[in-house]
Amino acid sequence: MLKLPDKEVSLLKPDGFKPKYPGLESDIEVDTVIIGGGIAGISAAYLLKKAGQKVAVVEKDCIGSGTTGHTTGKVTSQHSLIYAELCQRFDRKTAKIYGEANQTAVEEISKLIKTEGIDCGWQQADNYVYTADPGRLKEFKSEVKVAASLGLPATFEKTLDLPFKVVGAVKFAKQAHFSAQKYIEGLAARINGSGSYIFEKTHAVSIKDGSPARVSSANHTIAAKDIIVATNVPTFPLVARGAYCILEYPTSSYLISGKPKIKVKDMYISPDDDHYSILPVGDTLLIGGENHIPGTRIAKSRQQKLADYAEKYFGVKQIDYRWHARDYLAYDGIPLIGKAYPWSKHLYVITAFKKWGLSHSMVSAMIMKDLILSNPNPWAGVFNPLRTSPIKSIPRVAAKYLTGNA
DSSP: OOOOOSSOOOTTOTTOOOOOSOOOOSOEEOSEEEEOOSHHHHHHHHHHHHTTOOEEEEOSSOTTTTTGGGSOOEEOSOOSSOHHHHHHHSOHHHHHHHHHHHHHHHHHHHHHHHHHTOOSOOEEEEEEEEESOGGGHHHHHHHHHHHHHTTOOEEEESOOSSSSOOSEEEEEEEEEEOOHHHHHHHHHHHHSBTTBEEEOSOOOOEEEOSSSEEEEOSSOEEEESEEEEOSSSOOSSHHHHHHHHTTEEEEEEEEEEEOOSSOOOSEEEOOSTTOOEEEEETTEEEEEEEEEOTTSSOHHHHHHHHHHHHHHHHOOOOOOEEEEEEEEEETTSSOEEEESSTTOSSEEEEEOBTTOHHHHHHHHHHHHHHHHTTOOOTTHHHHOTTOSHHHHTHHHHHHHHHTTOO
């Protein structure tokens, strides 16, 4: 059994998170203020500034120090087995929009990195959802058929570059991985300045929708036309947390990394109980998984299972890093992007990325830009937080967790 490191440290930020930008030190006015300095908030701020707005990002800790700095770095429109299910639970149009939005996001992130010259280790790779269970082949073939019919780069594969037997996989070609932390640091440098701001170590203690809308820290206020709450659960006003708890729920997942003896070149993930997410980053291998609702299982024992898996199949002899991430999922499986409440005038929300936040961050940024600039957006309706399907889906999700099939 491999020994785990004593402390949790993310491979994406091994030296820890340290502020690079000042806190809010005076009252200011901008066009849009964004609460949350993760990849979603930073991406929205970047697109809005490029569109001519003055923006301010308010982060209570350091940019990327939340979920963004603890991801795998996988950027893909393949979110496990999702498209056949979306067609079944919703309709073909919803599945098509979901896929189109996320595939476009992958391509737009690639273009942005090249345009801005951001050094973030962007690397194109194929992504596979695989299974070792012959009983799941019908499900996998159905996913390929549906995804390909929606225009997504999906094919069925029988053999993979993995050190164990696989009976089938859904391949999405030309996806990618990168350092999400380096990426948002590059974007933040391009946001800050010329009347736009990044504020770190600044805790938003109140939010007021109105004309103007206002976000206040302990001592100062930012006035703006619009507010975007780009954090896991909106916290203001107090009713917000209760309201969003009936739309989304939290999950924890775990990652370990080490140098493998047996190497792979692409990205892999499995819904099988005894297999995990596999991602090579340089000479290091990331193994991720063991998802659960927070508070129901012991973290270190989950990470030990990942370490044992890495040793068994890939010859990893030392675990260099271990860490975990917390994500939020809408009960219907589709992120919440748009007006925060039915009565909201200038208050928007971005949340519930269901562990696929790196592509959804760009989806949400493009939707937010169009909504705030009063431009039409073909995806906004599917991701609208005011839809009723999250609440209707609560019994289905509860049943999955109760039966151990989540």
